[in-house]
Amino acid sequence: MSLKALDYETLNENVKNCQYAVRGELYLRASELQKEGKKIIFTNVGNPHALGQKPLTFPRQVVALCQAPFLLDNPNVGMIFPADAIARAKHYLSLTSGGLGAYSDSRGLPGVRKEVAEFIQRRDGYPSDPELIFLTDGASKGVMQILNCIIRDQKDGILVPVPQYPLYSATISLLGGTLVPYYLEETDNWGLDVNNLRQSVAQARSQGITVRAMVIINPGNPTGQCLSEANLREILKFCCDERLVLLGDEVYQQNIYQDERPFISSKKVLMDMGEPLSKEVQLISFHTVSKGYWGECGQRGGYFEMTNIPPRTVEEIYKVASIALSPNVSAQIFMGLMVSPPKPGDISYDQFVRERIKISQKRYFNSKGILESLRRRARIMTDGFNSCKNLVCNFTEGAMYSFPQIKLPPKAIQAAKQAGKVPDVFYCLKLLEATGISTVPGSGFGQKEGVFHLRTTILPAEEEMPEIMESFKKFNDEFMFQYGDNFGYSRM
Numbered sequence: 001m002s003l004k005a006l007d008y009e010t011l012n013e014n015v016k017n018c019q020y021a022v023r024g025e026l027y028l029r030a031s032e033l034q035k036e037g038k039k040i041i042f043t044n045v046g047n048p049h050a051l052g053q054k055p056l057t058f059p060r061q062v063v064a065l066c067q068a069p070f071l072l073d074n075p076n077v078g079m080i081f082p083a084d085a086i087a088r089a090k091h092y093l094s095l096t097s098g099g100l101g102a103y104s105d106s107r108g109l110p111g112v113r114k115e116v117a118e119f120i121q122r123r124d125g126y127p128s129d130p131e132l133i134f135l136t137d138g139a140s141k142g143v144m145q146i147l148n149c150i151i152r153d154q155k156d157g158i159l160v161p162v163p164q165y166p167l168y169s170a171t172i173s174l175l176g177g178t179l180v181p182y183y184l185e186e187t188d189n190w191g192l193d194v195n196n197l198r199q200s201v202a203q204a205r206s207q208g209i210t211v212r213a214m215v216i217i218n219p220g221n222p223t224g225q226c227l228s229e230a231n232l233r234e235i236l237k238f239c240c241d242e243r244l245v246l247l248g249d250e251v252y253q254q255n256i257y258q259d260e261r262p263f264i265s266s267k268k269v270l271m272d273m274g275e276p277l278s279k280e281v282q283l284i285s286f287h288t289v290s291k292g293y294w295g296e297c298g299q300r301g302g303y304f305e306m307t308n309i310p311p312r313t314v315e316e317i318y319k320v321a322s323i324a325l326s327p328n329v330s331a332q333i334f335m336g337l338m339v340s341p342p343k344p345g346d347i348s349y350d351q352f353v354r355e356r357i358k359i360s361q362k363r364y365f366n367s368k369g370i371l372e373s374l375r376r377r378a379r380i381m382t383d384g385f386n387s388c389k390n391l392v393c394n395f396t397e398g399a400m401y402s403f404p405q406i407k408l409p410p411k412a413i414q415a416a417k418q419a420g421k422v423p424d425v426f427y428c429l430k431l432l433e434a435t436g437i438s439t440v441p442g443s444g445f446g447q448k449e450g451v452f453h454l455r456t457t458i459l460p461a462e463e464e465m466p467e468i469m470e471s472f473k474k475f476n477d478e479f480m481f482q483y484g485d486n487f488g489y490s491r492m
């Protein structure tokens, strides 16, 4: 019998080869256990609202009015919605050609792209051109669109940090390209050593790979580090010398927990470096409404900004974006609101600030603020992991994750082999069965040979955190006892 195109045997091999561990074996097992009635703590994906984070009020009011514009005609609307939310909803509706039910331009609404450009300009102190900003359905779609433009065949290589967020490995496999890994230094708080980059490029070239682009995730996922300005300069210089496009994944730019390590955008550092670099390095920067204190993952709003990309290429990217007609229009409005939130003097400002709490503005200190709470949760987790037998963990400077190293005893590695599991998958499955904590094994992000990790988010509710860490520690210490912990490893 002849096979058909969607029979498994004949599927596109790139589809079969691509892996996405964040929703992999652990997640599937956790979902099964949940169906069986077990309480599961999903720490596998950075999805804050799923773990109880409340939406910010103002953006939801504005989008609610845009979704239900007939409310604007109701004489009592001012009794339910503040005047600035009403004004903002009218503003966004005026930017559309037919409200939220109409496709927008495939690059996004020009008025929102202008707001994004103004935000970038305020953030970096350099001009930003709305024509070089495309709105996307989450940052993921933007990353996929750009990788699609770069990867021509399997000889094209993309430098990706290891450990990395598997959007990159999965998309590169799907597009039939080659991932060229460069290792982050765990003992140097997951810093990036340019010598490692050089070695990775040299090795790839010796195998006939044309390295075309480099990905940085800043702040890092799963590693949580913020790249220093000096490091970013080295990276940009490296990209210039090697003629690489830099893909700057900056989706966690609002999630910063250490004042001495602020977020600095790649675009700002590039512009600060001046000519010739500022006119030569091709840079694409990504951002989203899914992270930060917004955490609006389900809305699917994102953008990318292109720097030093020739107009003819921008046209081609536009053409390809137009195949999907239009990014989600309500998500574009979320993006507009994220980059132009209420200002001092606006009716909703105080409430917005109370909900947001900027960690850099101590005068707004409030124990319930989202970012302050995330910073405390990052501390509780790091300290909790470091108090466990055979675990070491760097502090989360930014993003939403903790990535402890697990020094697995040889007996545990042996037991994993016998069970037909990768050792860290074995550990994480045991953890899930014993405690209901659903994590992602480090092997899903890449790690050095023989070194094991797991990734959790720092998102569970703050009041539940001590209990979660206690149950984690109990499991871990019993696991280490069961598989024998006298195997000669010492703490790093």
Ligand SMILES: Cc1ncc(COP(=O)(O)O)c(C=O)c1O
Residues within 6 Å of the ligand: 046, 137, 138, 139, 140, 141, 165, 167, 217, 221, 249, 251, 287, 288, 289, 290, 297, 300, 301, 302
């Ligand atoms: C590093 C990184 N980039 C991109 C994304 C995708 O975000 P979005 O929801 O905007 O597609 C994520 C999501 O977790 C991420 O961690």
